Amino acid sequence: MGKSHAEEGTGTMINKEVRDIADALSGIGDGAVVMVGGFGSVGQPDALIEGLIEQGARDLTIIANNAGAGRVGLARLMEAGRVRKIICSFPRSAGSVVFEELFRAGKLELEIVPQGTLAERIRAAGAGIPGFYTATTVGTLLAQGKETRTFDGRTYVLEHALHADVALVEAWRTDRMGNCTYRESGRNFNAVMAMAARMTVVQSCGMVAVGALDPEMIVTPGIFVDRIVVVPEAAKVAAGAEGGA
Amino acid sequence: MSICKPLSRRDLAARIARDIPEGWYVNLGIGIPTLIADAIPAGREVILHSENGILGFGPAPAPEAVDPWLINAGKQHVTLNAGGSFFHHADSFAMIRGGHLDLCVLGAFEVAANGDLANWATSAEDSAPAVGGAMDLAVGTPRVWVATEHTTREGAPKLVERCTYPLTAPGVVTRIYTNLAVIDVRHGRFVVTEMIPGLSREALQAQTGVELQFEVPEYA
Numbered sequence: 379m380g381k382s383h384a385e386e387g388t389g390t391m392i393n394k395e396v397r398d399i400a401d402a403l404s405g406i407g408d409g410a411v412v413m414v415g416g417f418g419s420v421g422q423p424d425a426l427i428e429g430l431i432e433q434g435a436r437d438l439t440i441i442a443n444n445a446g447a448g449r450v451g452l453a454r455l456m457e458a459g460r461v462r463k464i465i466c467s468f469p470r471s472a473g474s475v476v477f478e479e480l481f482r483a484g485k486l487e488l489e490i491v492p493q494g495t496l497a498e499r500i501r502a503a504g505a506g507i508p509g510f511y512t513a514t515t516v517g518t519l520l521a522q523g524k525e526t527r528t529f530d531g532r533t534y535v536l537e538h539a540l541h542a543d544v545a546l547v548e549a550w551r552t553d554r555m556g557n558c559t560y561r562e563s564g565r566n567f568n569a570v571m572a573m574a575a576r577m578t579v580v581q582s583c584g585m586v587a588v589g590a591l592d593p594e595m596i597v598t599p600g601i602f603v604d605r606i607v608v609v610p611e612a613a614k615v616a617a618g619a620e621g622g623a
Numbered sequence: 624m625s626i627c628k629p630l631s632r633r634d635l636a637a638r639i640a641r642d643i644p645e646g647w648y649v650n651l652g653i654g655i656p657t658l659i660a661d662a663i664p665a666g667r668e669v670i671l672h673s674e675n676g677i678l679g680f681g682p683a684p685a686p687e688a689v690d691p692w693l694i695n696a697g698k699q700h701v702t703l704n705a706g707g708s709f710f711h712h713a714d715s716f717a718m719i720r721g722g723h724l725d726l727c728v729l730g731a732f733e734v735a736a737n738g739d740l741a742n743w744a745t746s747a748e749d750s751a752p753a754v755g756g757a758m759d760l761a762v763g764t765p766r767v768w769v770a771t772e773h774t775t776r777e778g779a780p781k782l783v784e785r786c787t788y789p790l791t792a793p794g795v796v797t798r799i800y801t802n803l804a805v806i807d808v809r810h811g812r813f814v815v816t817e818m819i820p821g822l823s824r825e826a827l828q829a830q831t832g833v834e835l836q837f838e839v840p841e842y843a
Contacts, residue, residue, distance in 0.1 A: 417674075417676075417694070417696075417698075417712075418694060418698040420675070420692060420693075420694050420698075443712075467753070467754055467755050467756070468753040468754070468755045469751055469753055470752070471698075471753065477751075488751055490751070490752065490753075490754055492754050492755075492756065492758040492759050493674060493712070493716065493754070493755050494674075494720055494756060494758075494759030494763075495758075495759065497711075497712035497715070497716050498720075500713070512720060513762040513763070514720065514758045514759045514762050514763070515758055516762065516792075516793075517790060517793040518758065518789065518790045518791065518792065518793075519744075519790075520758070560709070560711075561692045562677075562690065562692035562693045562703070563676055563677055563693050563709065564692050565711050566676050566711065566712050567712045568711070569711035569712075569713075570711055570712055570713045
């Protein structure tokens, strides 16, 4: 009694910001399932991916839209032999040389998922929905072996939620409570992946004070976020964006 | 042989753009369809959708005005028109799967007379094809137009009786724009509604893998 709110808060304030990339990624174990946000290189948490290479976890399953390009980022993680399986919609693109090499050599397992089904499976995981039906893939090779059901005369396939141990996400502005905004087309898979993993790690382009983010503009509320590491955009650009993809 | 000039990719894109009415929400696939974004007639409001979370994107920017955060589904830099919006991938495909778009324009390896579309894998043995958003677009959009060269580079027909490549979706294509003709898919048949000047029906039929019906006057 008699304490001000400010005093009550001293020392116990929520602060999800961690010191560095190593702290952000600590505890990710061998065999982890890791979601990586982004579409091509836009919104892709490059520094966290590079950090994961340093961190050393092996036998990873990666969930991402693309399978990397060039020999940086996801491609470098795969080239380092850390990835057992990739779940994605569009593995082949200009510059996806590492994927091609490993896949042809039988060193990488691949699960192809249509992009909308990938997004919805991730969303379902975050929303506590174990599965859903979609007309996407009906009558194609990708529906083989899947349970189907008819609703109002139309056939749908059953798709299961896609969970992860860790989501690596890039946000534009964050506060210490974990609230995130995104920038333009950088939102893409980041906002859904942030909801779908046991632990969500955010690479933030900039930290602002609590209260500075307009509540109407917050896309990912802090409840979904566990750790934040700040990597200013200038540093990100200097690290070199992927080409092609 | 008739003397006729097949449409260039850019002219084909412009031909398709002419047919997109004001107010439609449209997704453009990779390849020729992407070129349509730069060919929408000035002053016509067509809202372009991109899988990666954009409604209302505009033409490519000038090189000095490139915004690194703004790309289309083909990973090319674009601009945002007034009234444009951003959203995440699950909402983006809710728009697609939920039937909210008016049209998608896709490329094709093969289209069959029953409307089957094959545009994602060149053989069943291709174990790492890139499907992207094609299957979601093909089943979720009420009108699926195909933009393609009339034949392969080797001259083989792309308009066929039955697709030999793995399907993207069965029975979805409603219209095909090629560098030679505009063809509606109606009740399991290809109906030619427009041909480039100078092209004979016989010449078009010879480059097509299934019998065509014609609803066009013959050009000399």
